[in-house]
Amino acid sequence: MLTLKASTQGMEKIRYAREQKGLAIEDEEWLYLASTVLDSEKDWKKMKCFANGVSLTTFRRFLYGTKVIKAAAFRAFCEVLELNWEEIIEHDNENPVESPFYIERKSIEKPKSLEEILYEEIQKPGSFTRIKAPEQMGKTWLLEKGLGFAIAQGYKTVKLDFRLADSTIFSDYDSFLQWICLLVSEDLDLEDKIDEYWKKMYGSNKNCTRYFQNYLLSNINIPMVFGLDNVDLIFEKPEIFNNFGKLIRYWYDQARSTDHIGEIWKKIRFVIVHSTEVYRTMDINSSPLGGVGLTLEPTDFQLEQVLSLAQQYRLNWNAEDVNKLMMLIGGNPALVRKALDSAAQQNLDVEELLKSAATESGVFRDHLGRHLHNLRKSPELASAFFKCVCSVEPVDIDSQLAFKLHRMGLVKLVDNCVTPSCNLYRQYFSSRLGL
Known part of the structure; x- marks a missing residue:
């Protein structure tokens, strides 16, 4: 069965288009509209059901960039958002887990690649890894590589992207934690039992801890890698971040315990992704997560790496050509990849690419x-x-x-x-x- 997935750039277009429509993620209007795209002869609202392959779970997978079971549903959701699905999908060479175009980057401090270090950390019970860099430096790709490695090890994986949280989710801490619990339950294919575990008198962090400890983690017998992407969005909400940071720190500390509770929390391995905007509001080292785990910082590509990538694209470029390109765009991974991809597709040499690069008609427009x-x-x-x-x-x-x-x-x-x-x-x- 054909499955489709949104690329990283496609997800940005999806997010922007959804915001322009002004509908909340949980609004069933999305599902009725997609159902109408698939079969316009039926009155889906009157029938109070959706077309085959359309569901809230499928819509969330579409938004998250995870595979949609049916390609028809993917195309329908794109049409609802007035997007060209061919411009949204991830092509084979865009998948960092499988792509021959993926470039590993060495650690500044260790004689290993960032990927190798991340793989080692993922295999450590109760580990915590932070991936930190400005936008479009390959943080999400590195996270995806880690999740792909975890799947190959037979682990469970959950990826939570905070860009998908509506403003209403961030307005109330209890709703924020319940949103997380709901999405993790779905990714683990477990029934939603929030009402059963949520007791008002316990408080939000205690309730969330009970849900993870007594239900989610107790129902899996293998490690789970929990990827949290775009965490900056909660850095900007100090009240939520301080409480959530304390919660994650508590879970991390629980995994250090030697009792049976510690064994439960050792199943989880955190990988959080954020940019440097954290410093705009607070110092990460003085936050509840200060000093926790290991930090990986993706850096710019070097000339040798860009030259190697150009060869992967089968471009007849030499070191001088690559140096000309890097004099304009540096080693920014997103810009390098866009330049080489466009040069390969449009059969451009370096001079042709650079001539219009900084204009509205250039490849970076x-x-x-x-x-x-x-x-x-x-x-x-x-x-x-x-x-x-x-x-x-x-x-x-x-x-x-x-x-x-x-x-x-x-x-x-x-x-x-x-x-x-x-x-x-x-x-x-x-x-x-x-x-």
Whole structure:
């Protein structure tokens, strides 16, 4: 049976389109609309049911980027969001677990790749690994590699992306934890028993702990890797993060115990993914999760890695060609991959690619357009970045704005100052933000 999955960029388009529609994830209107796409002759609302292959679980899998059982449902959900499904799907070379185009990166501190270190940590009972870097540095791909490794070991895996939480979920801590419990139950193919385990007098963290300990973890007899992606979104909600951080820290400490409770919590292995925006509101080291586990930081590609990747794309490029490309975009994984993918598909040489790179007709137009859209939503941020791209020297800007721009991947930190992370941004935004 054909299955389809959204790519990382596709998930961004899905999220934006869903927000524009203004419907909550749990709203059954999505399901009725998708059912109508599949069979318009039936009045699904009147029948109070959905088309074959359409369900809330399937819709969540569509949003999460996990495989949808039926391709028809995937296409139907895309049509409901007014998206071209062919621009959303993940192609074979976009899957980091299977792709020959995936480049491993060495650890700065250890003579091993980040992937090897992550695999080792995943095999440790009760482990906690943090993947930290600005946007589009390959954090989610590294998480996916870890989850793929875990599946190969016969482990259970759960991936929770906080981008899928509606604002209503973040407005109440109890609802936030119940949302997590519900999604983890679904991923483990376990029945929702939140009402059975949730007792008002216990408090939110105790209730969530009981649900995981006495129900979820007690119903699996193999390790479970729990991946939490885009955790920055709860860093921005200090009350939720402080409570949730204490909860995760408690679970981590429980796994250090030698009694039977400790054995239950040893089944879980955390991998959390976040950018550096955490520093905008708090210091991770002084948070409830400070000092917990191991931190992995994906870095830019080096020239040799980009040259190797170009060869994988069967481009007839030499080191000089690659160096010209990197003079413009640096080693940013997302930009490198987009450049090589476009060059291979459109049969472009380096000079042709670079000629229009910083324009609206260039291969980076979607990437640059998204950043421009986000910057224009925040005039203060746009002004700070304009100051940065117009200066040949690193500039000193407000620290919160600096870390926001760093989180977006637009700047590099130089002591207390910032500088554009690549010349592409300097060329494009110095003209566009100045209009």
